[in-house]
């Protein structure tokens with residue numbers, strides 16, 4: 085039923101797009117996303133899909149066109165990275181505010197200045213409160229699987245929200261990995277026929293999209309919008325359960341790795357979680373009770389569930405692959421702190437910034453963090469609350 | 478005004494032309510147009526040029542003004558050719 | 574059969590933009606919208622608008638003046654948005670999910686067209702989407718309080734280029750967007766004015782029936798921003814044509830046709846003096862500025878006449 089291949093992350097996601105065959109895709113090149121849409125464009129050119137491409141003149145127009153296409157009443161996708169996502173910023177909020185189920189892989193890359201084409205999470209983190217659902221992916225398999233599930237989540241009639249699938253630029257997008265592809269038919273069945281909500285092209289029932297809302301109603305419109313996100317985790321779980329049936333792969337809101345009896349914990353997103361898990365196994369072999377939590381559904385963030393999973397730890401380091409400039413903490417740290425703040429029993433928290441602009445995250449970095457956490461567990465003393473790791477003096 | 482539970486997804490407006498519930502006739506300040514039928518040549522320019530669809534026309538024939546919406550701009554009066562130099566629309570003081 | 578473009582017949586058609594909109598009394602924009610939708614009365618249409626006076630006044634809260642499907646996305650992206658709608662239409666047609674004939678029209682202000690939306694417009698036109706993009710040009714950012722745009726006429730007084738002791742209103746010349754769009758090599762580009770409504774409607778109808786990307790720039794007086802009378806929207810648009818400030822022409826397949834040639838070209842001063850935004854030009858000692866404007870208009874008109882002469886096929890010439 086499944087096919088095992090060795091492909092890059094971008095190729096895997098392009099293949100998911102091929103299997104899903106969105107009605108309309110907009111594309112604009114930016115490293116490291118470029119290859120994804122290039123590969124998909126080849127499927128279109130070769131007649132392997134019936135998708136209509138819009139080869140726009142900017143990412144701002146890419147997402148604007150996606151908004152128009154989704155409102156028109158069909159399945160829509162695009163993809164981007166870094167500066168492209170930053171350029172889309174204005175329209176990100178409009179896509180979610182209009183409740184349009186657009187699916188967009190974000191191949192994570194650092195933001196300028198200085199310009200840098202390699203991985204960190206500052207792009208997607210900058211968009212975390214734009215109302216898009218965010219699914220983060222450790223490897224190419226997860227990127228592929230999340231892409232397939234994203235359409236189901238976005239298009240759920242109770243949700244109707246845009247979804248980003250985040251995976252690490254170059255580290256995942258351009259490295260060849262072993263992947264299991266599902267059959268085309270299986271994916272098509274899983275995703276199903278697109279069901280429009282308020283299609284603009286239904287000319288018999290004209291609708292108006294994008295009204296001006298004044299002070300007498302805006303607050304209510306935003307409250308209604310805010311409420312929708314409460315329904316997302318349940319749908320994400322349901323879709324994951326169905327996905328497990330067709331793939332045998334289990335997905336949850338986050339991955340809990342050897343956390344249940346742990347005293348020392350690490351929270352980390354995406355590809356660096358893989359390296360960290362290997363190190364955790366080594367430490368476990370030596371009797372150190374360490375575990376890891378890797379968020380998958382990062383927006384809306386499952387605060388309660390995450391808090392419950394972490395509250396019994398003694399010490400916890402949140403590793404952010406994005407800094408928050410302006411004297412704040414890494415974005416992931418702030419969410420973890422918020423998820424724990426109301427528990428009476430909770431771990432001591434520290435924040436470490438790693439891997440900016442594609443700097444490798446090595447096993448020794450993970451080891452350094454675990455060693456520091458061991459010290460803090462022993463002494464109860466924090467030397468530095470937030471610090472960069474793997475940085476030259 | 479509706480509460481948050483009644484907000485449709487995306488705040489999409491499902492009732493086409495619902496703005497017709499807003500009676501902009503209350504905007505008229507000093508003047509309102511008056512139709513003088515005997516001077517009317519039925520050219521329908523007033524119908525075409527009215528920004529607020531406030532000239533009623535039935536079966537291709539001009540009818541009364543729709544004061545529910547007329548904002549009193551005076552375009553119809555200015556553009557009305559009338560008959561032999563006599564306007565078929567004049568602006569007169571608003572009666573409130 | 575196509576509905577004839579006479580008022581008797583058109584008045585029997587539904588106006589697909591209702592009263593109850595909140596544009597100022599005497600604003601020309603709703604007149605332009607009405608004419609465009611009437612010219613398109615034989616078709617189902619989907620309209621997109623950019624942020625601006627028309628957009629904020631036509632769709633507020635739960636009230637929409639639109640009786641056709643309508644979408645507002647942001648200020649600078651109506652063309653990209655509509656290109657998405659149009660592409661989805663093509664995609665669904667290809668999959669047999671829709672069989673209707675639908676036309677796509679953008680109606681946007683000059684700020685959303687000449688300035689911030691220019692890239693989006695140029696891109697959508699270059700990609701060749703089957704859509705008609707209409708700019709209602711009122712020569713400034715009216716919705717935010719009459720700031721200058723690249724469509725603002727030279728020397729006009731706006732809130733960001735106020736006529737002062739040193740700077741006499743907008744120093745620069747207008748961007749000639751219609752010609753820039755013609756330079757895109759589109760199948761149809763035109764300028765129109767609501768005063769010359771049969772010409773305007775003919776152009777809209779023609780454009781709608783041509784496959785591919787089309788652009789029409791429509792002169793649209795704004796009494797609030799121009800500080801003119803509430804009743805002179807049509808009068809001013811007529812003067813704009815008769816003074817050759819706003820020539821009525823079309824460019825079709827590389828051929829330029831002036832569709833309305835004023836019998837007696839009126840002096841520009843007649844157009845200027847009716848508007849408060851040019852009031853400072855009538856102060857003593859400013860005569861040179863009006864002369865300068867007149868020269869600019871004359872030069873443009875001459876070059877348009879020449880262009881027509883050069884491009885018009887022999888058998889059509891000297892009409």
Ligand SMILES: Cc1ncc(C[n+]2csc(CCOP(=O)(O)OP(=O)(O)O)c2C)c(N)n1
Nearest residue numbers: 624625626648682683684685713714715716
């Ligand atoms: C990105 C962005 N910048 C600025 C604005 C503020 N803004 C809204 S409408 C507008 C002016 C619209 O001008 P125009 O397109 O000429 O339409 P008009 O109001 O004159 O009819 C501006 C500056 C905005 N909404 N979005």
Ligand code: SF4
Nearest residue numbers: 517518520521523557
């Ligand atoms: S413009 Fe004047 S003459 Fe023409 S139809 Fe209207 S009222 Fe009659």
Ligand code: SF4
Nearest residue numbers: 527547548550551553
């Ligand atoms: S005064 Fe203005 S709004 Fe009233 S009917 Fe005449 S043109 Fe229409």
Ligand code: SF4
Nearest residue numbers: 596597600626795797
């Ligand atoms: S400000 Fe000008 S363009 Fe805007 S509604 Fe008023 S008259 Fe019309």
Ligand SMILES: [Mg+2]
Nearest residue numbers: 682683713715
């Ligand atoms: Mg304007």
